[in-house]
Amino acid sequence: MPSSHKNFCIKGMRTSNRMPQASKLLLAATLFAIYPALSSAAFASTANDTTVTKSDNTKKVVKLKEIKKKYERLLVGERNIASAMSVIGPTQIKHASSAESIYSLLKQTPSVNEYQQNVGPGTPVLTVRGVRMSQLAQTLDGIPMTSLLYGGQGNKRTNNVGTLVSNGQISGIHVYPGVAPPDHGGFATVGGTVSYTTKTPPKKGYIDIFSKIGSFSTDNYGFGASSGEIPGTDGLRVYTRLSQTQTDGYIQNTPARYTDFLFTAIKPYDYDLSKVTGTVIYNTSHGYLLDMPNAVAQLDKYGIFYNYPVSESSTLEMDKYLTAILGDSTYINSHLVIGATAFFIHKDSVFSGYLDPNMTTPEYPYQGNLSDAIVRYGPLPYTPASPGVIPHTYDPVAVFGSYHAGEAALIDYSGSQTIGIAPKINIFLPHNDITIGGLIAQETSGPGNNNSYYYGSLNMPEIYGYNSLSDPNDKSQRTVYSSYVSDKINIINNKLNIEPGITLTGVSTRNYVAANLYGSPPNAYILSNYDKEILPYLGLSYDVTHKFIAYASYGKGARFAPVVDYVLGPTGSTTLAPGAETVNAYEAGLRYVGKHLYLNFDGYWQNMHGLFSFYTNYTTGYSLYSNIGEEQMKGLEFSGKYELNPEWTVSGHVSYTDAQYMNSFAAADTPFDFQYGYVFAGDPLPDVPNWLAGLHIGYQKHNFHAALIESYTGPQVTTYDLPQSESNPVLQDATVPNPGVRMDPYFLTNFQASYKVPIHKDHLSSVTVSLNIDNLLDNHYYQHYYKAYKQYDDDGVDSDNELVALPGMPRFIELGLSGRFS
Template sequence: MFSARVWGQTAPAPVIVPETGAGPIIPGGMTTPNAQAIHIAKIKKIYHELLLKEKNLATAVSVITPKQIAAEGTQTGSIQSLLKQTPSVNSYQQNIGQGVPELTIRGVRNSQLAETLNGLVPLQDLLSGGQGAFLSNNVGSPVTLGQLGGTTVYPGVAPPDRQGFATVGGTIAYETKKPTAHPYAEVFGGIGSFDSSNAGFEINTGNIGAGIDAPRVLLRYNQSYTEGFPDKNSIRSGDMLFEVEKPYDEGLSHISATVIYNRADGYIVTAPLAVPLINQNSYSYNFPHSLTYTRQNNKYLTAILHDTTYINSHLILSASLFYLRQPTQFTSYQQGNSIAYNPAFPYQVTFQVPYFAYGPNFGPGNFYYKPGYFTYDPVASFGSYTNGESAEISTGGTQTVGFTPRINIFLPHNDITVGGIFTKEMALGGATYVYGSIPMPEQIGYNSFTFGGGAQRTIYSTYLQDKINLLNNKLHIEPGVSLTGVYSSTIAAFSYTQTSAANPTGGYKLSNFGSQADPYLSVTYDLPHNFVAYAEYGKGARYAPIADYSLGTSSSGGVSSSTSAPKPEIVHAYTAGLRYDTPNLYFSVDEFYQKLTSAFSFYTNYQTGVSSNINIGVQQFRGQEASAKVKLTHNLEFYGNFAHNQSNYLDQYYANDTPFQGQFGYVFKGNPLASVPNFTGNFGLDYENGPYSARISGHYTGQQVITGDLPPQLPNAPQISPLGPNSTLALATIPFVPSVQANLANSLGGYGPIPHFRLPAYLTMNMFLSYKLMMHGYDHLQYLKFSLNVQNLLGLHAYQHYFLAPAELPQNGGFALTPTYASAYNVIPRSIFFNVTARF
């Protein structure tokens, strides 16, 4: 929770200070250092108010610097795990690198957060939230660690000009690397644990030509490979960043272009692994690919054109045009003879098998068989329904285009910002194919279960805020409001459940328009002796994923042509804090309270395939955060932060109750949110001395409530609402806490009571060392930099995610009553990575 100004670092802002040492061109073609100094002083004065806006933010903002990014390690970490260095952030993932990361901030999950890039360009999937729908875009990312120049985390509700789109718990603002005035070229590569390797280059042209308005270009490319963790989770990826900056108007304005193209192809585990199998085999055990595998092939293209224009000392105009395209392919396979219940192997291998969803409903005479649309017969092709429905391929993705204008107006006592986000995201068609093996035919009308159609969402969002500076510029009041209108629609080109003589394809369209007005207010007061007190309130809204839209129901009980769409989730967020900020000592404390109302609730009847999505959930997030940084000596720095979190449900309802969101679940009033640590903390030492650099750090993750699945039947359950015989909660995922235990102790028949269990706390230590060897006497080679990155230095073996459940395996037309067992993702074991960089 570092302030917006930490040891000379500032949060991202459109501050333009030329880095050239030559000085500007003056009449006669000569330059003078004095002219350069005068010009830079002029620019700093012009942008002084923008710098003050960053310094006096009334929020518990955290700034992640390039040094912290380097210590995370571009091979080992993800852009989500990087954020764990800040308070109240928890992240877990099943693989190293960008491999299926999950994230919460103050207990609010990633799908409910806003993510922005280089300003207010929305990085999250606008149709679904987060990086996309369930089991999409799980490997790779639109921006990678090696492409980052810095990151800022705004928990709660940020000021409107930093908030982004549709957040009910925080904004993560990523900034890419920028070209510098001085040229260089780097070639880098490394090797490490899990048979990992990477190689790439970075070229920075520096100023091309003389003068303060000279353009500069940065090009970076990296490719990497890892066998991954656990076993058989290999990922192959490549990422490219291209940045161009062109100052003009004597450096007062600038135009820039950013192009990012990233790709990743790798395997993922769709469900945490059975702990008994891990114990029987090895800490890194995973199912062999001959039994099952799930693979994703994802691509991410991002293009941004930005301009900041200085009009005069009272007015600055800026805007970004952007385009994002993210196609994806998902492949899943499981041996047919392992799909049904086998007493010798009572474990859930994967959830992504067509038979689990569709059962024996294919082939002539059955429900899904539709001549002209779907004619695949699994029994005729593979001998049985389980063998013939053991593989699936899905294609899809999204593309987004948009415009984000902004006007900054500077008056004697007011800094006014007006801007907006105008964008449209469209699904890239897509189809799902069902078969009994891989490779498979992909034929529309034969084995395509879904095809055609598509979804789109258009966003019209404007904001207005004013920073009022009073009492000799010590009191800062910042009111603001954002006004948002959202139009969403989706087309089903073919629907098995809606076919009729009048509508042989069963196709239909759903559409909805919603609008919100979300106010914001903050107050900051500069106290004596470098203390700053602040308080803020903000309201935020998150719009329902389009997958939650459904056909309405007529008064007679039949299906209507109207659209049933959940309303937005709403959060009211409050923060109050105090910080102290000097060059040698910084600390900050704050208390927060966030109440989420109209939370999305869903119920799916898997016998009819009909889902209901409504807004009845209520959640609260409250806690305390503290952060400190102390300069012990000229070369040595200590830092630390701490957070205490209490996140609870304030009502009982059907819900996705884990961050991964793949569960049919139910929560009870008063339950803590699962997978949210009660305490988190970071501490460490940074050492810099000439060519030597070192960082040793620790991350503490406190206890977390786990979840578990109820058995498919509750034969001895008393009539305790909502539990009872034939309960609709069969197979539901619930938090395991004492209050639930009291209701379930006599309800589980032969299962007996499930022990109350919290995932134990754990501490991981990391180390980063680097040495820069100067290459004197070489014409072009400046230095060689050697770095060693050790994650989980002490080799801790622990669980980072854990739940209890019976396997949901088909048997005799229903689901087998398998014994409850634990499943988990292990903490990634000690991993060592060695890198060499040559700079020219």
């Protein structure tokens, strides 16, 4: 039997070459839905036959051509999906350098802008079609990666160093901009879903030992071990991987260390038609970062990568991520597959900031840090315990001589636990593929793992009632109930695909606040709220010819308000909670899927309503949150891939995005950082390039791989701060868009090469040598740039804005060596 054929034992199923075409399609669709290895085979081969073996060893051949029709060799995802989508495949992930992260890889897809401030996963900033990271859904094997409590990425000071899952732990990424079909979307998105898939244990047993050394004292080392099919277990396979990366960072005084561990197992049953999977991921990180970009005047004087010594200014974050996933997919018959995924996620974050007291005075010319107590809160006199007040009897003047010296350091602790289950049912009918699924999950933060302390040094006592800034008894909890139904109706000889769907989501939120800081009642109180959204979706795709597919879709998405936006009403008896911000997304496109050529062109229009807005009265400390903002994104996207021959491939993308505010409101102006202020109707969104483009030229022959990757990031609108002399108090010291000043565009060129040397001596089967050069031409550029006042006690204190900027990574060279033992 040819090696390209695969054997499947199907209990009680009779097959023949004269099987009706509808049954063939049902069998193909069913097998693909429940057995991911088939998708890999479809990507790797264009016309494989699949042998179906009955339990009596009678072999019948069924041509699973439907798999080829749906999932092409070019790894472009679903041929007839009615929405735009992009795929990052295992080859792109495997050959990425240690400087890249799961987020930087996304820049190889249309309309994605991303930057980070360190080698590896250091404080990423991401937008998709201008929609910020906190408004995007992210999933890992179908479960939500993002915080349920915050409805997105989370707070700036938590879980921003390291990642829940790393490059070495994933096999693929799917990007669905806009609103994806319900069975592909995730929880809480108003602009896109990024879906990650963990590695699956291979069928072959081996041990890989790897090491890389690179610029900025970067080194990466570790091992990966696959058991293959363990004898006597009826197909059980396990895989484990452990790696550590450490770097000094390309910006001075920003060293970081990341440790990643993965264990995954798969146990097929029902003659390989069903499976149980289990995954455990434990990642830790320890990294210094820039709390805010440095003054351009300092960079001009000392060099573009200058940063203050940690003895003068430091921001350190230590994060831990534990994820456990248990899944089952059970084949019932050719019409029905059922499954469910249970999961547990624990996140723990420690954030600390220190600023030399000499640099904290209003007279100091440049902003050094935003993360010490004196800059964030101003003088904090001791406050003896009384109703409605969090006591801190620490006296910074008595202990350190001044408020500046006594409030030079700040430590924030935060953590949460998420538990949930996501059931799923696939029903295959002659003209319908129906998916029914849902999510029941709960995330809890506190009590005991959320608190803040301040002192004159980082070596501080941490005593509630002495130097604490919050009550450790506070507790936040959110439970999500979500269900969806999606149908793919195939008519007119499968040329027309109609994909209606609907998602029903409700969230129940409960905040226990141990002390009322702003009035009556003086004691503990509870903020509770239930919110729900109905989210329809409709997609159409039509095979204009065998290779041309036209498609269009409409979808509604929603993101629920972060729990920190829930406040007590003025009467002390009402919970004031903003509703969900929503998006109505429309898109239409034309896709060409050939044997060696893939092209996609689409246009989109996304209108976002009810965006979160807030106003804080700094006299009383009381904040009011509401849904009054509106934004609009529209644009065009083009992507393609062409196989010139078996060795050479060329792929690329170009996109245009027009993102603007439709009304004026108090807003968070930028995708990240402390830039909250006011935006005006008609202004473009800051930090959203109009133009993005990329080109990838790849070469693969035998054991040699090489690729040249080019990217272009267009000009971006920046921001600046209005003076405190503004007559309107809402606009005093407010950060606003600055359409007249745009950050310069930049090109980046990356190079990859690797060669596998067969050895076959003793147990060593091969050695692979690799070379990565990121930013090959050593282009010096800024990836974030704006004008701001120096802050003191949350107020601007300069007489003029100062330019601040975050530089991009210079040339990064990395050499790798790995050996495979089998």
